[in-house]
Amino acid sequence: MRFVKNYLKENLKWLLLVLACFGILCFVIGFEQVPLAQWGYAAFLCFFLFLLVVIIDFTRRYLHHKKLEKQTSEIAVTMDKLSLPRGQMETDYQKMLRSLYITLQQQINELENGQVEQAEYFTMWVHQIKTPIAALRLLLAEEEDERSQEMWEELFSIEQYVEMALQFSRLSAKSTDFVIGEVLLDKVVREAIHKYARLFVRKKIKMELSSIDTQVLTDEKWLEFVIEQILSNAIKYTAGGTISVYLKEEPEQETKELVIEDTGIGIAPEDLPRIFEKGYTGYNGHADKRSTGIGLYLCRKIMRKLSHEITIESEIGVGTKVHLEMRSRDK
Numbered sequence: 001m002r003f004v005k006n007y008l009k010e011n012l013k014w015l016l017l018v019l020a021c022f023g024i025l026c027f028v029i030g031f032e033q034v035p036l037a038q039w040g041y042a043a044f045l046c047f048f049l050f051l052l053v054v055i056i057d058f059t060r061r062y063l064h065h066k067k068l069e070k071q072t073s074e075i076a077v078t079m080d081k082l083s084l085p086r087g088q089m090e091t092d093y094q095k096m097l098r099s100l101y102i103t104l105q106q107q108i109n110e111l112e113n114g115q116v117e118q119a120e121y122f123t124m125w126v127h128q129i130k131t132p133i134a135a136l137r138l139l140l141a142e143e144e145d146e147r148s149q150e151m152w153e154e155l156f157s158i159e160q161y162v163e164m165a166l167q168f169s170r171l172s173a174k175s176t177d178f179v180i181g182e183v184l185l186d187k188v189v190r191e192a193i194h195k196y197a198r199l200f201v202r203k204k205i206k207m208e209l210s211s212i213d214t215q216v217l218t219d220e221k222w223l224e225f226v227i228e229q230i231l232s233n234a235i236k237y238t239a240g241g242t243i244s245v246y247l248k249e250e251p252e253q254e255t256k257e258l259v260i261e262d263t264g265i266g267i268a269p270e271d272l273p274r275i276f277e278k279g280y281t282g283y284n285g286h287a288d289k290r291s292t293g294i295g296l297y298l299c300r301k302i303m304r305k306l307s308h309e310i311t312i313e314s315e316i317g318v319g320t321k322v323h324l325e326m327r328s329r330d331k
Helices: 002-010 012-031 036-072 088-141 146-172 185-195 197-202 220-236 282-287 295-305
Strands: 181-184 206-209 215-218 242-248 255-262 309-315 319-327
Touching (some): 002 012, 002 036, 012 036, 088 146, 146 197, 146 295, 185 206, 185 220, 185 255, 215 220, 215 319, 220 242, 220 255, 220 295, 295 309
Parallel strands (some): 206 242
Antiparallel strands (some): 242 255, 255 319, 309 319
């Protein structure tokens, strides 16, 4: 319907001109007192010829319009599939499109090259910054007073933020280093907990770890990063409480569900639907000025790339449960 309106709008002046000429012809024939039968026959032939030309022209343009519509989805990839131009105006427009396409490709290539250089520099910087962090860790290990413990905690936070930035950079790259295989879940969980052992002691948080003797199909390094981020949040918002890690097994399910539960301050109901959004911190994030709103966003993105699922349930003043659903080796 839209094409019909556009066709009439584009050809209105020519249609009116033909109708005007037809009207003048009828007037002249009538003025000459031509018999009605002959006049009607001539008018019928003229109208039939006019209608035939309009139908042929409309059909030709409509088919060309549908062909161009189909090519619209391909033009972003290549200009080679453009149909041959019909008339000088289409030739001029195609020249303009090709010129714009070449310019766009040049700008895309420059942008991609710049992003690659930036990512390479950023990755190099992250690896270089790990050296002074490790040196500071050794220096602080020689001290056992309260001040050094506070400094160690801040240094640990810096290290975590650096690791988060590195993983964010890797995850944003075109290709990631995912290596999917059979992974012993208990080993991954224990390594993540061991990394935070000192914080558990310092914040007087009780750790309850149930037997997780199972294997899942995943990438060990990326899954460990996800578990570390969840533990980090649990420790941050749990003071003197308990953090429990256990496996929720359902016999009829072909997946394994790891649950990380804390007795922290919980998450407000209005924040729950948005906690996986990039940069969203919610009420707890406003209370903790160091919250970035990136950790859970990365967790969900990684879990989806691994074909896993992550869900969170929470209640203010009661605590939070994070469910990590993964494929088992038998799936």
